[in-house]
Amino acid sequence: MRSRDEYTFLSIRDAISSINQKVNLMGVVAEIGLSRQSKGPDCYCSLKIMDESYQGHGLLVNIFAENMEKLPDVKSAGDIIRLSQVVMKAHRGEVNALFNKKLSSFALFEGKSSVSYWPYQASSNFRIRDPYKESLTSLRTWLLNFQLDSGINKAIMLLREIKEGQCFDLVCKIVHVCEISKDAGMLFVWDGTDTPPLSCQKGLNDEWENPLPLQLEPLPLARDVTCTFPHVGTILRVMIDKPREKLGLHLPSSNKWAKFVSITCHERQGLWYGIFTASTKIRILSDEDINVIHRQRDHEKRLSSKWERMPLSSFPWPSRITETDSEHPPFVTLMDVLTYPKVTAKFKCVVRVVAICPWKIEQLRSPVETQLYRIRLTLEDPTARIHAFIFAENGSTAFSASNHPNFRSQKFPAESGVLI
The missing domain is CATH 2.40.50.140 (Nucleic acid-binding proteins)
Structure with missing residues (x-):
């Protein structure tokens, strides 16, 4: 040679x-x-x-x-x-x-x-x-005059286009990486779009003993981590389904754009998650990659819109089943709510009610003499899932009980669109 x-x-x-x-x-x-x-x-x-x-x-x-x-x-x-x-x-x-x-x-x-x-x-x-x-x-x-790109083909999809069990390629930004146990890791990825809403197939009685989870990771992320996340668009959890040592995997660092090759998404208790298997590949991309430029441009265009923080699935307008005292505050997302720097504030969000506890009308008030409202709602939008509590006089305001003598015969619909 x-x-x-x-x-x-x-x-x-x-x-x-x-x-x-x-x-x-x-x-x-x-x-x-x-x-x-x-x-x-x-x-x-x-x-x-x-x-x-x-x-x-x-x-x-x-x-x-x-x-x-x-x-x-x-x-x-x-x-x-x-x-x-x-x-x-x-x-x-x-x-x-x-x-x-x-x-x-x-x-x-x-x-x-x-x-x-x-x-x-x-x-x-x-x-x-x-x-x-x-x-x-x-x-x-x-x-200086050359454009790097990861290739534009039909296999590359946006998070808003995903379907359960379908294998596809995804160009996204890795916003966080963590180990959720000794044998498992999780990537948090984002492309600026909203994953399709899922139906929660769960009995109303189950919320007492087995409530819907607020996240897929065992423990909530630290607030300083959550505050670094984009406030618009879904943060998809991508799970590594085998120990890192078995895959021989060295996890990438955060804040990098990447192309995931051959990834699949599934549903768990109404939440989307991706699966990283032995056949999945990750290719780190440049910020100047043509697919990255398209996603950043679409995100900036969305933010410049009057309705930028409304879920994409709610267009052209959510059902007006509830009115607020003020119509002037701009719409925000639940991620805005979670990361807001002040303890007490008022927000205007478009969310889905995916669970209520208790769910029976006769149990919405406490059985003692005070008859106080005591309700826990599970709310979600494309950015997060949270608990919202309706207690005491807030219940009277929310349901306008004083103006509705027949309130006890009304129902609160699960998985409904609500303007709060």
Whole structure:
């Protein structure tokens, strides 16, 4: 096998014709796969890189290391990687580059927005004196007029389009990552749209002993975490259905846009959740990816609308079954309510009543002489699910009991749309 000159950088187009040879490459990172544990002792990750000579879907680079910390940690798609002494391999009709943990080296540089020649991460055997500045400058110049994108195809869906059990691709922002137990993790993702409302198939009597959960995670998130979430659009929980060690999975960090490949969504007690399986892949995207730009633009357009915080499913207008004392306050979401900085405030929301406890009319008031109202409603909109309590004189106001002598014969509809 003939070795290429140690300081010669090949274009990707030239490199793919150099099967079984060692080459030096510098390319723009177009896709970033998650770091995983291999079946052997090593860890690995996969990147796709491109340059002016080879755009398309990019060249796949498989990188192996002794542990996760020694793998490239790319900040964003669109950054630049320099690879030395990688071997070009052909596999099932496709050409890829193989990074040898002992012989190869890498260095990561910021993309077109930077002028620095200093890498923000490099392998221990990377030599800063190597002549790479000219290639780095050339790639940054090319990037100025190049649009990275993760591909627009029918498989990529929005959260508002999901159906239970359907396998699809999803471009979304990872807003939070946490471990919910020793053997399970959860990703909180968002694309600015509302998941379709679900029907809660549950008996009214069950709310006493087995109330509807307010969230899918075992314990509510800390308030400082919740306050970082977008206030409009559904935050979808994506569960890892097997221990991380079994999947060999290294969870990504928060505040990154990503493309989930082959994900499915299901329903649990009226709440949507996604499933991350062994066949699911995550590819970290650039903020300049065309799909990311579309989602951010649609979100900004929604926020600029007069009705921006109303659920998309309520248009053109929710049923006016309840009126408020004031029509002037703007609509807010339940996420606005949960994260409001003051303890006491008044809000105007469009929500669904998905549970009521107690549900029998004769039990809405306490049995003692005071006959106080004591009702717990479970309310939800696309952003959150909360409990709302109607107590004492608030009950008289809510139901206008003094003006309705036949109130005891009325019913409060479960899963109804309510303006509060």
